Amino acid sequence: MDSILSEKHRIVRRSVRSFCEREIRPIAGEIDREARFPWEVVEKMGKLGYFGIQAPRELGGADLDSISYAIIVEEISRASGSLGLCVTVHNSVALYPILVFGSQAQKEKWAPPLVRGEKIGAFCLTEPNAGSDASGIEATAVSDGDAYVVNANKVFVTNGGVADICLLFLKTNPSADRNEISVVVAERGTPGFVVGDLEDLCGMRANPVSSIRLYDCRLPLHNLLGCEGAGLKIGLTALDTGRMGIAAQALGIAQAALEEGILYARQRRQFGVPISKHQAIQMMIADMGTLVEASRLMIYRAAALKDSGKRFSQESAMAKLFASEACGKVTDLAVQIHGGYGYSKSYPVERYYRDARVTRIYEGSSEVHRMVIARGVLGK
Amino acid sequence: MGLDIVVCIKSVILTAPEEQMLRTEDTSELNPFDRPVLEAALRLKELHGGRVTVISMGPEASLSALSEARAMGVDREILISDPALVGSDTLATSTALGAGLRKLVPFDLVLFGVRTADSDTGQVGPQTSVQLGIPFISMVKSLEWQKDVFRVERVADHFLEEYEVATPAAFTIHPGAFQPRDMGLSGIGRAFESERVERWNLADLGLMPERVGDAGSPTRVLSMKRIKETKKCEFLKGNAREQADELMKRLSDSGAIGA
Incomplete structure (x- = not known):
C-alpha cells in the first residue's frame, strides 16, 4: 500500500494524525454527546491549512494533490466523523466549485476567508422535495434590477448552523419554457437569510446540520456562479470530488473501528484467553482489515487519476459506494466484537456505528451510485 | 545580525529490526527526540532572526527526515552520505558530523537531541562538541539569547542549574522542553516542491575513509536480541486493609514509593 504513496x-x-490525536480524538466523544461544533479546534485546523487543502497558493491554499486530500479527510474522520464531514464538505463542494467556476473577483472575495477556515462553506441542494432528483428543486431566483430575489427552503445542510458562504441550487427566472438550475452564492447575514433549527441526528452530531431558508432575500446578480443554467454541471463537478471525500471519510471511520476492534479483542478475555485467540473473532478482524484496505486502494486510485488529469467519475463513484458500505460492515463488526459494551456509550464504537450509517446516504445514496456505476459499466 | 543555528538530526528506524536492518523511507522517520530541538531552534530564529540549518548523516532514506525539518521551517538542509560511512559507531559519526560542522563555521549554536529512538546512546551530541572544542551543556530545559551569551537552564536530578555560555556553544535539548509545532499543509507542500537538500560526501568533508565507518569505529555491536520481559500477576490475600498494607509495604520495599 505504502508504495503508491x-x-x-x-x-x-x-x-x-499527530494533530488529530492531540486535539480532536480526546474531545470526539464529548462533542458528539453535546452536539457541539468545536470552534476552538476548527480555528487551529484553519491555521494549519485544513480548510484550503487544494486551493492555490495565491489564494492562501496549500495546493496539495488529491491523494493528500484523501489522506487528510481520512485522518480527521478517524478521530471524529463529524469534523471529517465538515472539512470534506467545505473543501470539495463549497470551496472547490468556487475555485473552478468562480470569476476572478468571486474567487478573491470568497476563497481567502474560506481557505483560512475563518468562514465555513456549505452546499445547499437538498429540499423537502428534491435530493437524488435535482430537477425537483423548487427554490427560485428572480432577477430584479441588480439582484436576484431568492426564495428557498434548503434542508439537511451540512455545516448549515455555522456556514457563512452557501452555494444555493435554484431555478433562475423560471417560466413555462425555462427551467434552468443555477448556483447563486448567499452570505449569512444578508436580510432574509435564515438559519433553521439544527437537525437532531443519529450520528455526525458535532456537525451543525440545519435547514437554511431564504425569504425574498436580495442577492447581487454577480453572486451567480458560472452562468445561468450551469447548476447541474457545477453540482456534478462538485460531487465527483465530494464523493472521494465522503469515501475517505467512511474509510477514516472504518479505520478507527478496526483499531478499536483489535484493541478490545486483545484485551477482553473469555474462556481463559484474549478473544483475539478465538477463530470467530479472527474471521471478523480479517474481514474488517480487508474491507478497510480495499476501500483505501479504491480511493487512492480515484485520487491518483484525478491528479493525473484523467477521468475519475466512475472510479470515485465506485470508491464512495464501496467505502461507505464497507464502513457499515466494519463498524457493525466492531460493535459485535465488543459485545454488550459495544452497544454502550462507554466505548467509541457505538459512535462509529452511528456515524457510519449516513455515509451510505449523503452526497449520493448507494442506490444513486449504483445507477451511475451501472450506466458506466453497461455503456449507457 | 541574527543567530546562525545548526541542528543535527537523525532519521531513525520505526520498528525494531528482526534480522537484518533494512532502512527504507517506509520504515524510517525523523527521530522524535529531534523534534523539540527543531522547535527550540525555530523559536530562537523567530525571536532574533538568523537562520536554521539541519545536518544529518545517513543513507538516502534519511532525506525524509530532512524534508520534515524543512516543512517545519528550517532554511537549509545538508545530508552527509557516503558508502564509506556504513558501520560508523558513535565516535565515527561524531567525527563525520564534526567535519561537516567545521565547514559551517561561523555559527552561534549547535543543537542535538538528547538521544535517538533507535540506538539510544546519547553520545553523539557530547562527542561532537568535544571534536569541535566548544562548550557543551546537556538536557537544556530553557534557553535565552542575551546579545552575546546564552543563558540556559538544565535539569540535573532535582536541581535546576543555570549557566551563562559564550558562543559558539552546543546543547542537547530536553525532550519535554519544547512542544514541537504542527506542520502546516502549505509548509509540507513547499518542502517537497523542489530538491534542494545539499549532499556532502567524505571528500567534501576532507575525511579519510579510515577515520569513519567500520574502519574508524572503535566499538562494534556484536549481537542484538529482543529482551522478553515476563510479567507475573500475584493476588494479595486477606481483607481490604491487609491487602492495602501489604501493597504499601511491597511498593515501599521496592523503592517505588516513599522517601
Whole structure:
C-alpha cells in the first residue's frame, strides 16, 4: 500500500494524525454527546491549512494533490466523523466549485476567508422535495434590477448552523419554457437569510446540520456562479470530488473501528484467553482489515487519476459506494466484537456505528451510485 | 545580525529490526527526540532572526527526515552520505558530523537531541562538541539569547542549574522542553516542491575513509536480541486493609514509593 504513496503523503499523514490525536480524538466523544461544533479546534485546523487543502497558493491554499486530500479527510474522520464531514464538505463542494467556476473577483472575495477556515462553506441542494432528483428543486431566483430575489427552503445542510458562504441550487427566472438550475452564492447575514433549527441526528452530531431558508432575500446578480443554467454541471463537478471525500471519510471511520476492534479483542478475555485467540473473532478482524484496505486502494486510485488529469467519475463513484458500505460492515463488526459494551456509550464504537450509517446516504445514496456505476459499466 | 543555528538530526528506524536492518523511507522517520530541538531552534530564529540549518548523516532514506525539518521551517538542509560511512559507531559519526560542522563555521549554536529512538546512546551530541572544542551543556530545559551569551537552564536530578555560555556553544535539548509545532499543509507542500537538500560526501568533508565507518569505529555491536520481559500477576490475600498494607509495604520495599 505504502508504495503508491510518496514521502510527502507519508508526512502529510503523520502530521495530520499527530494533530488529530492531540486535539480532536480526546474531545470526539464529548462533542458528539453535546452536539457541539468545536470552534476552538476548527480555528487551529484553519491555521494549519485544513480548510484550503487544494486551493492555490495565491489564494492562501496549500495546493496539495488529491491523494493528500484523501489522506487528510481520512485522518480527521478517524478521530471524529463529524469534523471529517465538515472539512470534506467545505473543501470539495463549497470551496472547490468556487475555485473552478468562480470569476476572478468571486474567487478573491470568497476563497481567502474560506481557505483560512475563518468562514465555513456549505452546499445547499437538498429540499423537502428534491435530493437524488435535482430537477425537483423548487427554490427560485428572480432577477430584479441588480439582484436576484431568492426564495428557498434548503434542508439537511451540512455545516448549515455555522456556514457563512452557501452555494444555493435554484431555478433562475423560471417560466413555462425555462427551467434552468443555477448556483447563486448567499452570505449569512444578508436580510432574509435564515438559519433553521439544527437537525437532531443519529450520528455526525458535532456537525451543525440545519435547514437554511431564504425569504425574498436580495442577492447581487454577480453572486451567480458560472452562468445561468450551469447548476447541474457545477453540482456534478462538485460531487465527483465530494464523493472521494465522503469515501475517505467512511474509510477514516472504518479505520478507527478496526483499531478499536483489535484493541478490545486483545484485551477482553473469555474462556481463559484474549478473544483475539478465538477463530470467530479472527474471521471478523480479517474481514474488517480487508474491507478497510480495499476501500483505501479504491480511493487512492480515484485520487491518483484525478491528479493525473484523467477521468475519475466512475472510479470515485465506485470508491464512495464501496467505502461507505464497507464502513457499515466494519463498524457493525466492531460493535459485535465488543459485545454488550459495544452497544454502550462507554466505548467509541457505538459512535462509529452511528456515524457510519449516513455515509451510505449523503452526497449520493448507494442506490444513486449504483445507477451511475451501472450506466458506466453497461455503456449507457 | 541574527543567530546562525545548526541542528543535527537523525532519521531513525520505526520498528525494531528482526534480522537484518533494512532502512527504507517506509520504515524510517525523523527521530522524535529531534523534534523539540527543531522547535527550540525555530523559536530562537523567530525571536532574533538568523537562520536554521539541519545536518544529518545517513543513507538516502534519511532525506525524509530532512524534508520534515524543512516543512517545519528550517532554511537549509545538508545530508552527509557516503558508502564509506556504513558501520560508523558513535565516535565515527561524531567525527563525520564534526567535519561537516567545521565547514559551517561561523555559527552561534549547535543543537542535538538528547538521544535517538533507535540506538539510544546519547553520545553523539557530547562527542561532537568535544571534536569541535566548544562548550557543551546537556538536557537544556530553557534557553535565552542575551546579545552575546546564552543563558540556559538544565535539569540535573532535582536541581535546576543555570549557566551563562559564550558562543559558539552546543546543547542537547530536553525532550519535554519544547512542544514541537504542527506542520502546516502549505509548509509540507513547499518542502517537497523542489530538491534542494545539499549532499556532502567524505571528500567534501576532507575525511579519510579510515577515520569513519567500520574502519574508524572503535566499538562494534556484536549481537542484538529482543529482551522478553515476563510479567507475573500475584493476588494479595486477606481483607481490604491487609491487602492495602501489604501493597504499601511491597511498593515501599521496592523503592517505588516513599522517601
